[in-house]
Amino acid sequence: MFANNDFILVITPSLAMLVLALLLLIAWLVQRSQRFLLWQSGAYSLAALPLGLQSLLPLEELNRYALFIGSFYLLGAWCLAKSWAERWRVSAQPHTALLIAAITLTALYYFSHIEQSAWARVSSFSFGSGLVLALPILEVRAKKVPSDWLDKSLLWLSITFTVYTFTRPILIWLLGYSDLRSLPSSPYWLLTLISILSFSLLFTVVMSAIAVRDTVHKLRDERDHDPLTRMLNRRSFQERAQKHLGDPKLYPMAVLACDIDHFKRINDTWGHERGDQVLQLVSSILQNNLRQHDLVARFGGEEFVILLTDITLRDAELLAQQIQCDLGSKNAVLPSGPKLTMSFGISPISASFQLEQALKEADHLLYQAKNAGRDRVHISGVMYPDIFIDSAQSEVIA
Ligand SMILES: Nc1nc2c(ncn2[C@@H]2O[C@H](COP(=O)(O)OP(=O)(O)OP(=O)(O)O)[C@@H](O)[C@H]2O)c(=O)[nH]1
Numbered sequence: 582m583f584a585n586n587d588f589i590l591v592i593t594p595s596l597a598m599l600v601l602a603l604l605l606l607i608a609w610l611v612q613r614s615q616r617f618l619l620w621q622s623g624a625y626s627l628a629a630l631p632l633g634l635q636s637l638l639p640l641e642e643l644n645r646y647a648l649f650i651g652s653f654y655l656l657g658a659w660c661l662a663k664s665w666a667e668r669w670r671v672s673a674q675p676h677t678a679l680l681i682a683a684i685t686l687t688a689l690y691y692f693s694h695i696e697q698s699a700w701a702r703v704s705s706f707s708f709g710s711g712l713v714l715a716l717p718i719l720e721v722r723a724k725k726v727p728s729d730w731l732d733k734s735l736l737w738l739s740i741t742f743t744v745y746t747f748t749r750p751i752l753i754w755l756l757g758y759s760d761l762r763s764l765p766s767s768p769y770w771l772l773t774l775i776s777i778l779s780f781s782l783l784f785t786v787v788m789s790a791i792a793v794r795d796t797v798h799k800l801r802d803e804r805d806h807d808p809l810t811r812m813l814n815r816r817s818f819q820e821r822a823q824k825h826l827g828d829p830k831l832y833p834m835a836v837l838a839c840d841i842d843h844f845k846r847i848n849d850t851w852g853h854e855r856g857d858q859v860l861q862l863v864s865s866i867l868q869n870n871l872r873q874h875d876l877v878a879r880f881g882g883e884e885f886v887i888l889l890t891d892i893t894l895r896d897a898e899l900l901a902q903q904i905q906c907d908l909g910s911k912n913a914v915l916p917s918g919p920k921l922t923m924s925f926g927i928s929p930i931s932a933s934f935q936l937e938q939a940l941k942e943a944d945h946l947l948y949q950a951k952n953a954g955r956d957r958v959h960i961s962g963v964m965y966p967d968i969f970i971d972s973a974q975s976e977v978i979a
């Protein structure tokens with residue numbers, strides 16, 4: 582039917598689709614949480630087969646295989662819609678899509694076997710697949726338009742492709758090609774192939790860029806946060822604190838070093854898992870007490886550091902007392918025994934170079950608060966009586 586060269590030329594679009602599908606599959610294997618890549622790969626694989634058949638088969642055969650070809654295309658269209666839906670966290674509405682597919686396939690059967698009309702066939706198929714593609718788009722428009730430029734690009738590309746799918750019959754009409762005989766050599770088919778390949782390539786580029794961007798964000802997030810409490814770690818606290826220190830509007834500031842009292846005993850009495858829950862509870866209480874520009878980090882173990890901005894030392898002390906109060910009211914996390922308490926050391930910052938010094942002083946004040954019996958707030962500039970309660974004694978008190 583084809584000379585060797587012609588054959589290769591005709592199946593090239595299908596092969597190109599399969600190559601894109603393979604690339605997306607590899608990308609998904611590398612980053613499995615990005616499931617939209619897998620759905621997109623599925624969409625391209627499903628479209629490659631009917632695309633090849635349409636290019637190779639004569640018109641009479643196309644009629645015979647219309648339902649088979651249509652089913653593959655519709656399933657491919659739904660997989661593409663599903664990949665967008667996965668990305669936008671909306672539904673691709675499988676039940677509605679199934680109903681649309683059933684109606685479209687009935688129309689395809691009718692216009693292929695009963696009332697043969699290639700134009701009506703293409704029109705009903707374009708309308709059906711356009712509707713399937715529109716399902717997640719309608720949801721995302723009704724819900725929330727993405728704000729990020731890459732996701733916005735994906736949305737607009739999806740809308741353009743859906744509109745193109747709906748308007749393909751008009752293209753046939755404009756090109757004056759109504760009987761669709763000798764499809765592979767028709768200008769309509771050539772334009773269709775070029776459009777499908779261009780859209781596929783664009784979707785691959787945008788989706789891959791989104792996947793790479795998300796992976797970078799995820800890695801950065803893991804680097805900057807403590808996995809248990811999702812708080813900043815020491816490194817990212819220092820980084821962000823430096824930015825705050827450069828903003829004169831955020832002065833005066835204060836550093837709070839805080840530590841859960843007798844945390845080892847909590848672990849020993851109720852187990853490490855309960856200890857983890859306590860750490861998560863404390864982190865949520867600390868975070869709930871912060872304002873817009875304040876920072877909190879887990880420096881290690883049961884030790885936390887807070888940078889309070891635009892605050893006096895007195896107000897910082899009040900905030901520490903508020904945290905103590907919140908801890909007291911959330912004691913249900915421990916089944917029985919002594920109440921959950923924390924000790925604090927607070928040091929002021931009035932110039933950017935003082936952070937390291939303030940951290941040291943806050944740590945020293947915290948150490949003093951611990952020695953003085955725990956569940957205390959020690960602030961810079963106050964002379965505290967030099968009492969020392971050793972560990973054994975404090976256990977008896979608690
Ligand atoms: N559950 C849990 N325990 C941790 C974690 N990190 C550190 N720890 C435990 O925290 C405890 C810290 O004990 P210590 O440094 O003696 O402090 P403490 O018992 O709170 O005593 P004071 O600070 O003096 O009141 C140790 O038993 C560590 O094993 C964690 O991520 N989860």
